[in-house]
Amino acid sequence: MEYVGRVPAPPLDLFVDDIYCLTGVPRHRWMNVPPMPSAHLFIHLGGPVRLLDSDRSVPPAVFTDAWFMGVxxxxFLFEYPARVxxxxxxxxPWGMSPFVGIPANELRNRWVPVDAVWQRSVDRMRDRVGEAASPADTLRVVEEELRSRLTEPPWRGLDLVRHTGGRLxxxxxxxPVGAxxxxxxxxxxxxxxxxxxxxxxxxxxxxRIYRFARLIVSVDALRPVDWSELAHAxxxxxxxxxxxxxxxxTGHTPxxxxxxxxxFPAEPGAPQDNGPMPAD
Structure with missing residues (x-):
C-alpha cells in the first residue's frame, strides 16, 4: 500500500503528529495493533472495516465511514477491506482534546463514530475527501477541517498536560512522573x-506506552536482537x-x-507497519 503523510502547519502540529492517506491492496487483511502513544481519526472511503478488542467481552465493531479512537x-485487531x-x-496522546469537546477518558479504549462527536459531519467530510484529486489535496482538506474544529484557548489544564506529555x-x-x-x-x-x-x-x-513504543520501533528484525539490551535501553x-x-x-513473547x-518484514517507508503486526 502507498502511505502519503505530512505534519500539519502550526498550531495544529501542537496536537497532531501527522495526517496521512493510505491506499492500495493490503498485504495482510488482519492486523494486531499494540498500545501506541496516539489517538486517531479515520475517514474510510473503501469497504467496511471490522475491529476486535483483545478483551473478548467487548463486542466487535464495523465501520463504513469515519470514527474516532481514543488512546x-x-x-486490538482490525480487518482491512480488499482494497484500502x-x-x-x-x-x-493529548491532541484530540481541543477538537472533540468531551473528556478524553470517555474515548479511552473505544471506537466512536464521528457523527457521535461531530454531528452531521461525516457525509460532508467524505464528500470533500472523495472529491480531492490527489493525496496532497486530500491532506489539505482534512487539515482545513481540523483547523475549523480547533477550539480557542483557554483549554483548562491542557497546556500543562501538553508540556509534561511532551517531556514524556x-x-x-x-x-519519573513524580518529577x-x-x-x-x-x-x-x-x-x-x-x-x-x-x-x-x-x-x-x-x-509506559512511550517506553514500549521506543522498544518496539527499535527492533531490527534483520539483525540479531539482544532483548535484554533493548529492554534496558x-x-x-x-x-x-x-x-x-x-x-x-502484543499477544506474543519477544x-x-x-x-x-x-x-513478514515491514515495508520500507511504511510507518503504519512500525507498530501493528500481521494477525492472519
Missing amino acids: WTRR RLVGVHFK ETSHGAI LADDAGVSGNHLAKLFKDHVGVTPKRVA AGYFDHAHFSREFKDF TQYLALRRR
Whole structure:
C-alpha cells in the first residue's frame, strides 16, 4: 500500500503528529495493533472495516465511514477491506482534546463514530475527501477541517498536560512522573486528573506506552536482537516485568514477535507497519 503523510502547519502540529492517506491492496487483511502513544481519526472511503478488542467481552465493531479512537491501553485487531482508501489523523496522546469537546477518558479504549462527536459531519467530510484529486489535496482538506474544529484557548489544564506529555514524548517515558509533577508545581493526583481529562489515562500509563513504543520501533528484525539490551535501553530494569508487558501489549513473547517480523518484514517507508503486526 502507498502511505502519503505530512505534519500539519502550526498550531495544529501542537496536537497532531501527522495526517496521512493510505491506499492500495493490503498485504495482510488482519492486523494486531499494540498500545501506541496516539489517538486517531479515520475517514474510510473503501469497504467496511471490522475491529476486535483483545478483551473478548467487548463486542466487535464495523465501520463504513469515519470514527474516532481514543488512546488504547491494550491491543486490538482490525480487518482491512480488499482494497484500502483511508485518510487518517495521528493525534498526540493529548491532541484530540481541543477538537472533540468531551473528556478524553470517555474515548479511552473505544471506537466512536464521528457523527457521535461531530454531528452531521461525516457525509460532508467524505464528500470533500472523495472529491480531492490527489493525496496532497486530500491532506489539505482534512487539515482545513481540523483547523475549523480547533477550539480557542483557554483549554483548562491542557497546556500543562501538553508540556509534561511532551517531556514524556522526548524522553520516551523515562522521566519519573513524580518529577514531572514537582517540576510543574502540582500534586501527582492533580496531574493524573488533568491527564485523564485530556488524554484519557494517567501520566504513568502514558510513560509506559512511550517506553514500549521506543522498544518496539527499535527492533531490527534483520539483525540479531539482544532483548535484554533493548529492554534496558527503553527503561525496563526488571526482565520479568518486561516479558509480561510485552506479552500483554502484543499477544506474543519477544521470541514469537521476532519470528513474526522476520516472516513478514515491514515495508520500507511504511510507518503504519512500525507498530501493528500481521494477525492472519
